[in-house]
Amino acid sequence: MSLAESRAREGGQEPGTGSPVRGRPRSEAVERSIIEGMMTLLEDGVPLAELSIERVARTAGVGKATIYRRWSGKEELFVDVVRAAEPPDPVLPGTSVRDDLVALLESLRRRGLMRRSSAILHNVHAQMKSSPKIWAAYHAVVIEPRRRTTFEVLRRGRENGELRADLDIELVSDLFVGPMLVRTVMRPDAALDEGLAEHIVDTVLAGLRPDDA
């Protein structure tokens, strides 16, 4: 659920549209046009620092108050714009902890590939990292929930015996996610071949020592 959606659920439908059931679609269309308006400005090369809510409102054809009813400021709105541009988080197969980890890492890999090929996503991430306030918002809204999902998968593995019972969940999460992130985020020229997610998950699960060691 996006920030905008959660806000809509909390009763943020357009005033005067009657019941929430009738209000939802109209409200979602407005949100979409606001997000698309900001995206258009970013694609036109307007730097985030110069991007005011007033300008987004003008581009989207809505009033400033309509935006402020949904987002507390441009930082929160920006995070929803980034989320709208990225592939959604994966549906976990649930067949095994191994398969769920592969799905999580495969989604990181795809997101990394997309960021390499999409100028706007690349640009948006660079701007995000240079603004501590927006980076914190992105972290809270996107990265933290994703980490919590990974922790849940790993805890399940510890309980069902796929993973050793003495493992530190947070460390193990970094053992899987870290190798993918150094390639997607820190080394923009690193290989992100198909099969990389499986390769990382299976190698970390099995360990590196010879079978007879």
Next chain:
Amino acid sequence: MSLAESRAREGGQEPGTGSPVRGRPRSEAVERSIIEGMMTLLEDGVPLAELSIERVARTAGVGKATIYRRWSGKEELFVDVVRAAEPPDPVLPGTSVRDDLVALLESLRRRGLMRRSSAILHNVHAQMKSSPKIWAAYHAVVIEPRRRTTFEVLRRGRENGELRADLDIELVSDLFVGPMLVRTVMRPDAALDEGLAEHIVDTVLAGLRPDDA
């Protein structure tokens, strides 16, 4: 050997100082004062973009030509300033591949801790990342040699039987380095406790499955 040192070896001693043997110490003192001059400017909060070789020369009390004899431009000089501010790369114990990997990761951990506690290092790294040219220079001079060292250690492990013979060296390097880097570089509030290097190395070597699985 730093860029400046390698340059000195290639015959970059001060003109008129006679033989390279007599020239070295004087040359090194000059290099140190140039590096310290640039460091002083950075500590005073001068942004890299406004930092000219002329200004560094004035601060260090040398002529511009003296700097250009040693560095091709401020990007190369800046990389040597960062290296001078960071702890040197570790001496590997060589007792086992496991111990060498622990030493390599421990040095990443210490560098990460130092970057958190030193405002100037933090600042310098942030500026470096926002300049693709300097980042590329830092990558070539600092990160690539460090990766090559890690690859050599891992190859030795594959040869001496500490590691499985079928492992992909580059992937395995990321399996060890990635978890440390997500904590030092990407999550500035992540735990970097003593013992983390051993913990990562031993867990990745052993794998995550229960012994009887």
